[in-house]
Amino acid sequence: MTPCNKLIAQARGLAPVLLKRAATVQLDWDVRQKSRFDTTDSTGRHLGVFLPRGTVVRGGDVLVAQDGALVRVLAAPQPVLVITHCNAHGSAFDLTRAAYHLGNRHVPIELNPDHLKIEPDHVLADMLRAMHLIVREGLEAFEPEAGAYGGHGASHGHAHDDHTTHHHTTHDHGPAPVARGLGPIYG
Numbered sequence: 001m002t003p004c005n006k007l008i009a010q011a012r013g014l015a016p017v018l019l020k021r022a023a024t025v026q027l028d029w030d031v032r033q034k035s036r037f038d039t040t041d042s043t044g045r046h047l048g049v050f051l052p053r054g055t056v057v058r059g060g061d062v063l064v065a066q067d068g069a070l071v072r073v074l075a076a077p078q079p080v081l082v083i084t085h086c087n088a089h090g091s092a093f094d095l096t097r098a099a100y101h102l103g104n105r106h107v108p109i110e111l112n113p114d115h116l117k118i119e120p121d122h123v124l125a126d127m128l129r130a131m132h133l134i135v136r137e138g139l140e141a142f143e144p145e146a147g148a149y150g151g152h153g154a155s156h157g158h159a160h161d162d163h164t165t166h167h168h169t170t171h172d173h174g175p176a177p178v179a180r181g182l183g184p185i186y187g
């Protein structure tokens with residue numbers, strides 16, 4: 001097994017010719033949100049990935065093997081629900097409203113200008129259809145939003161200067177923010 005313990009977010013700084021030659025690995029969202037996993041790249045090499053805890057791997061990232069080899073990460077197609085608004089009876093605001101309700105339920109969600117994506121869930125699909133949205137099943141790459149509190153955005157959350165620990169199973173986000181002394185924004 002070849003260990004990989006370094007990640008280059010979105011291949012920043014790497015020459016295109018290096019990326020073209022690099023092996024690839026297709027990973028679904030369930031695997032990419034883990035910091036430790038085993039996989040096999042496109043050359044058949046078995047990789048043991050050991051990244052800092054809390055690291056989220058995104059499609060377009062590059063894993064660096066202990067021997068210096070580069071491995072491009074591709075977001076694997078997986079079952080998803082694709083949510084769009086009904087052009088005849090709805091508006092783009094319907095998607096905003098749906099994103100709000102899904103966010104309230106802490107559902108991982110991929111936001112796009114004309115559609116949303118979530119992992120399959122028949123209860124949520126029924127809720128969205130009741131909101132007059134179109135919900136279809138698909139087999140597509142899934143790249144959910146990192147979240148304001150998760151710290152896993154463009155920096156992938158590799159460091160937390162405030163030494164806080166983020167647990168995916170708790171929902172305590174601390175005190176509500178205050179806007180210029182006007183009181184809590186949300187409660």
